Amino acid sequence: MHLIWLLAWRFRSDKRQNGFISFISASSTFGIGLGCFVLIILLSVMNGFESELKDKLLSVIPHAEFKSVHPQGIENWQQEVSLLQSHPEVTFVEPYIKATGMLQKGNKMKAVEITGLDMEFANKGILPSLLPAAQWQRFVKDKNAILLGSGVMAKLGLKVGDRVQILLPQLSSDLSLSAPKTLNLDVLGSLDFRGELSNHIGFIHMSLAAEAQNIDFGAQGIRLRYRDPFMASSLTREIGFNLKPEVYMSNWTISDGNLYQDIQLVRAVVYIALSLVIAVACFNIVSTLVMAVNEKQSEIAMLKSMGAKNGLIVLVFMLQGTFNGLIGTALGVFLGVLMAMNLADIASMVEQLLGVQFLSGDIYFIDFLPSELRWHEVYMTAFIAVVLSILATLYPAFKAAKINPAKVLGH
Incomplete structure (x- = not known):
């Protein structure tokens, strides 16, 4: 495992790597992080509206x-x-x-x-x-x-x-x-x-x-x-x-249930839409690894000629791609949790700065932007992002394992 981690990290951080591959790799990390960040914030806002509906409107009617x-x-x-x-x-x-x-x-x-x-x-x-x-x-x-x-x-x-x-x-x-x-x-x-x-x-x-x-x-x-x-x-x-x-x-x-039904509908749409955003970002991992495999064919051939098994090659490239998913997920979840926990205060500052009011108490049952972080949704978001990242590495990793050392080194 130490060898697998070492090879995966060196392949990922190789400074001779094609600049376009580096850009695609960075964009996949950014896309996954952004999807996790926005998903956590929007789910927290939906949770906040649901809690305020229960604690305020439903405490009266x-x-x-x-x-x-x-x-x-x-x-x-x-x-x-x-x-x-x-x-x-x-x-x-x-x-x-x-x-x-x-x-x-x-x-x-x-x-x-x-x-x-x-x-x-x-x-x-x-x-x-x-x-x-x-x-x-x-x-x-x-x-x-x-x-x-x-x-x-x-x-x-x-x-x-x-x-x-x-x-x-x-x-x-x-x-x-x-x-x-x-x-x-x-x-x-x-x-x-x-x-x-x-x-x-x-x-x-x-x-x-x-x-x-x-x-x-x-x-x-x-x-x-x-x-x-x-x-x-x-x-x-x-x-x-x-x-x-x-x-x-x-x-x-x-x-008075139309508001509650709207909250549930928006929650479902948000979850599906942003899960697809994370999935699209994970497709960039596929592109990155496919190009990385094509670029590293000689290194893969040398490793296989020195006795590296197909399983080791597969794990190296799976781990290389998973790095992107893990880094993006960690950054997105950290920033999303930080933002969600302080969203009401941040929204209030923005309202004062711009001189506008996002929610009017004359129309809605609250006059502020609520937020309630639920940790099981954070864990689910992180789990989905990591699983999709791992699944995205399978095709390029198995493609790398199929490289014929004799054919590559012969050229």
Whole structure:
């Protein structure tokens, strides 16, 4: 093995080597390194978006909703809530009433999705952490109060303490629309959910919503959160089929899952595309070694005439080509990991330097470039690059072993 390493390194570092071969060799090393570098960074960004989606957006919106088929609501909803609270995968359950209405302040109007919450359950949810304690307590005590998304308040020019009017559509007994119900409520808090969610959401007391929407049983539906939100689709079907009342089932992958699906699609495309980039760079190893074999025919013939076996020649040229893959992989992985671990800070510096913002909090649910490095993906990237580099050396190495010493030395 010592002889194999010595010959491979000397063949690779021979200063008499053709300049074009050296250039192709360097380009293969650079291509492999670049592919690993970009792949690690982009996968880290996709991981960052997925984590922020789970920790921020999915910490606010319900993971599943079960809405009654009947306009009167869910009868004995307290019993259903108790059963759902005992489910091992469910972390939070609450009844709700939802309606879409028009919010009016002066001559300005905006469509808002109003959710009625039971304060006993809402106190255990996420909303209290999004408001100052004093504002939340005032909202809990005041039945004629409303909490609005920050985007809604900005659109209508509202501030905490203002009084607004809400028009809620009404269904008559024959399911035709009748005159809307008008509610005059005090704005007691502003909720910043980031992104589009803040532009169309509001919360009121469930008892008030039940009265306004003629929900006889007090709750229109039940919504809940899971321990693992990415299991929402299967768990929602399982739970929904076991509920006694007839309900419409919905989960976040239906209402807000387009972003998660986009992340998964981009991740798959990135992995395939950049793996192909690494593979193309490895083809340069084939070119380099084929030209190196043609250039080193006399040296190979001399080694074989001195007793070198075909296996030794194969290993020498495989190792020579693998050097390129190992060096490129090591550099690409090192720089990719270094960049991925500091990507948010680097992006922030670039934003300040150029005076631009890559992600707007008004559109996306975050306003910075996230990054989360997962080491198993780093190892997989390095493994793919090294394996492709080794495979690229097989043809030239076996070609070198087939050289006939008598024919080459005879010339």
